[in-house]
Amino acid sequence: MALPIDTAPPTPLAYFASLVRDDDHVPLLEAAVSIAQDEYPDLDVQQVLGDMDQLLERVRRRCAGDAGALQRLRVLNQFFFHDLGFGGNVNNYYDPDNSHLNVVLRTRRGIPITLGVLWLELAEGLGLKARGVNFPGHFMVKINLPDGQVVIDPFTGQSLSREDLSERLEPYKRRQGLVDDYDVPVGLYLQAAPPREILARMLRNLKEIHRSQADWLRLIAVLDRLLILLPDAWDEYRDRGLAWAEMGEARLAVEDLDRYVTHTDNAQDREAMAQRLAELRQALN
Template identity: 40%
Template sequence: MNERLAKIAEVLDQDLNLAEAALLIAMEEYPGLDIDSYLRKLDELAAGVQQRLPAQVGLEETLLTLNQFLFVEQGFSGDTDNYDDPRNNFLNEVLDRKRGIPITLSIIYMEVGRRLGIPLKGVSFPGHFLVKFSTREGEVVLDPFSGGNLMSKEDLVEMLEETYGGTTDNGHAPLERLLTAAGTREILVRMLRNLKGTYLRREQYDKALTVIDRILLIQPDQPDEVRDRGCIYERLECFRAALENFQSYLALRPSSGDAPDVHRRIAELKQIVACLN
């Protein structure tokens, strides 16, 4: 699986198969996963929408039919009851259970849309992944987590305020910049970071380490992940590995704001490792 994911990670971003890469990530948890069968499920969902469309149809009607089919007929919905369930981060589980979090539901929405010829793009919005498409009048933002609802500017500002706990005029990026289309690697890394957070909150540190390895395979230039891996190794009392990761982090980001704290931890770890020799 590592080799297959590594090969996919080498492909140019625009040529990356988002669904296949997401399913390869899920194989870590589900070793016998039949990726092709889940790709066929996406094909079947798209075929279900296509069957309900008239011969001549515009983008708006196609999206309305897509929403009706996925979220009403098929019953896909946001998992508001068990949001932090690790299964919500795995595309196979979301396709099976029809419950997910914003990013996995958005991946399904985009992948079904792509099969229908709809140019949907992911938006790595703070705190809540979204989907958008462009029209002559401007960009339209949709929320698959809430049934494909259209998001107004007021909705987006309110979402930002909920994420940041108050007003949004405190140095955050302008709304337009926050709606920039996310590349495939960015989407995969955000999904993996969600999963990492879930594992850390559950104190499943071995699984969190595996997720970090996946992140660095897909997007190697991520110093924060190297630092976080050091923190996990330190917690697991793998002191040599923790020391190596903290040193690597400082080599990548010598002037980081947390550099003094990392230097202190390195000094402490050197003493511990010396005693182990």
């Protein structure tokens, strides 16, 4: 007898897991859009991808067939930042919707990383050699041209010189003690970020928003995705365990904190979490 076929669609988390399973084939835009399914369970991811395809066709029609890379870049920036009006949500930077690409696409307002992901999709569709950059404190995009590299702030559309980038790095370097003999060149901060790292940065932005608002349920949903993306990120197990504890779910908290205490290299934090773990185990007895 034939077994019944399960025709139920995958859960949003299973769908996300299927997208990020293989490092060599992570569809950045699709995976990034799917993050919004936690907040918008009826979201049609394919519709959002179709909307981006339409934008790509519009910008392609503006490029002459023999246009060089620099000309295509100029057309793209005019189209994206000026004609469509994409830009940073200056008035409400910490709105979680700035991390939901379906909303960013509709409102044309977002944060550097979500604007950057949309820009990258169009740039790659135009045949440009564009990549994302996990620059400290501010996601960037870069493009390799025949005459050199251009770095763009997707929040403003501004092209940044080496001097601009060095100036933005100064506060970070001082905090990290990277001065004088310990200084490192700007180029080291401009390495191309693979899709997995870009998605992790998107999720960690949401994580900090939900944690600052003590929104434990949404925080756990984000951490579920982070742990699918980065299964050896032990700090995320700790943070999910603490969130479960805040929700009164001691058994789930114990599972996560036990995994963290077993694997972490942070001896000082391990001691504090081991004490919290003991308290939770006692509450279960």
